Amino acid sequence: MSDATDATDATDATDATDAVDRAFAAALYAKGDEGVDTGAALLTADPAHVREALRRGEEFVRSAWQRGWQPADVIRIVRRELADHHATIAAELIRREIRRYKNQGLPPRWQEQVDELPKTAPRGDRFLYASALLELYRLLLRLPALESVGPAPGTPVHARVAHAEPRMLARIRALLAKAEATGYPEEAEALTAKAQELMARQGVDEALLAHRTHAPDTPAARRIGVDAPYEAAKAILLDAVATANRCRAVWNEAFGFSTVVGFETDLDSVELLHTSLLVQATAAMTKAEAAQRAGGRKRTKTFRQSFLLAYAHRIAARLDEAADHGTAAAGDEAGAAAADLLPVLAARDVAVTDRTDEMFPETTSTRVRSAQDEAGWHEGTAAANRAGM
Known part of the structure; x- marks a missing residue:
């Protein structure tokens, strides 16, 4: 049987x-x-x-x-x-x-x-x-090969150096969540500014600790989704956040993501801040669009496109202005003189650039369609000025 x-x-x-x-x-x-x-x-x-x-x-x-x-x-x-x-x-x-x-x-x-x-x-x-x-x-x-951003399952994984303190990340997430939930722009700005301060502090602390202890720390990479619609504006926003946090972002338009290269703590900051700013931008855009439509406007698509492009453009400028100040303040809190801190951060910048060039030896610039809605541009710029960072 x-x-x-x-x-x-x-x-x-x-x-x-x-x-x-x-x-x-x-x-x-x-x-x-x-x-x-x-x-x-x-x-x-x-x-x-x-x-x-x-x-x-x-x-x-x-x-x-x-x-x-x-x-x-x-x-x-x-x-x-x-x-x-x-x-x-x-x-x-x-x-x-x-x-x-x-x-x-x-x-x-x-x-x-x-x-x-x-x-x-x-x-x-x-x-x-x-x-x-x-x-x-x-x-x-038919999926093509992608640039590796980490080992596949089954590959031996070497022990990783502990990065950002879990309690610090929890505080940052809580601050950004409150910034996204509040209906008061001033409160959102204060909350997100505090979150950015904590991000800068932990980034500098990590860089100095790795330098002083000669810890083996190298740049990593992470993919972050850039979803339709208005992918170009969202990719620009992510690039701005990445640059401000000493990272590099490379947009893969065909597959709907950007690869961000940087040190782990900075990558955490980029992902958290980009997500929060995108939530804030969407909420502000929805509110502004409702006001426009109440006044008889119907060009919703061009308004949104222009709004997000302006938002990303203005956020990039604000982040550039805040980057030097945040780094200097964090360095002071860590007790590091500029003569000690700047070479350390410069060396990490070089490492990030080298890793990016190694992963993406051939990149091209993309022409972004210009904003076509004046009201959308002005509303987006105003929303970016109000956004917490």
Whole structure:
């Protein structure tokens, strides 16, 4: 009885393998989209075929890790190129594949990305699910290699030097959250200014500590999503925040993210401050737009584009003005003379530039479409003047 059962299981496995091979040949490797329906029909003929296709999907995900992609990157490109239900399937595959590394641990920041994956949803119609699965695989199969911003799962990870104090980060997050929630511009400015002060202080403290202890500290890289619409203005805003915090940002317009290069503490500051300023800009834009529409204006798209461009432009100027003052104040608090502090920060700037040039030996400048709405520009500039930093 046992021998017969084993033989049946082996036959079923072979049938599933053959069916999935034919489904993939039709849907993934043939030209055009017609093969997706053929492949979906083959997969839905038997639940075992779908299970085998899902198992192989984990291999597609693993291949993406080896080409430099991370969970957040995969979900972002899937939503950009396909739809939310494809992203849900991708999240399911990522969770299945990540289980392989439960005994090894994940690289830094990966668990945070996994925790933020879309929630699992019911599969619904089997044919539609199989079609979406194959459409997802077509995309994953064609993902190009990206610049590495950290090791893939399964790669030995060396112990990291502790960076920003958790309590300090908690204080910064709390201040920025209050700045985003308040309806009073003056309060938002005071709260975010205090957060920026703490960021500058911890950045200088980290630089001096690494210098005095000769700690092995090198620039890292982090991808930050730059989502539609109005990506250019958002990328400009991120670049301004990165520059003010001694980092460099390189925008990948095709894939909807910027890669920010810098030391870990500064990268934390960039991500936190950029997110907060974007929230503040969106709230201010919505309020200003409502006032414009109440007055009979209807050019919503051009108003928003101009508003965000002006906001990013003015924030860049304000950040440049504040950078030198913040660094000097933080240095004084740390008890460092300019003669000691400036060479340390200069050396870190060189290291960041070298790492950026190494990762991106060929970059191009992008011409940004100019603002076309005068009211939007003025409102955006005013909102940036009111924004807390």
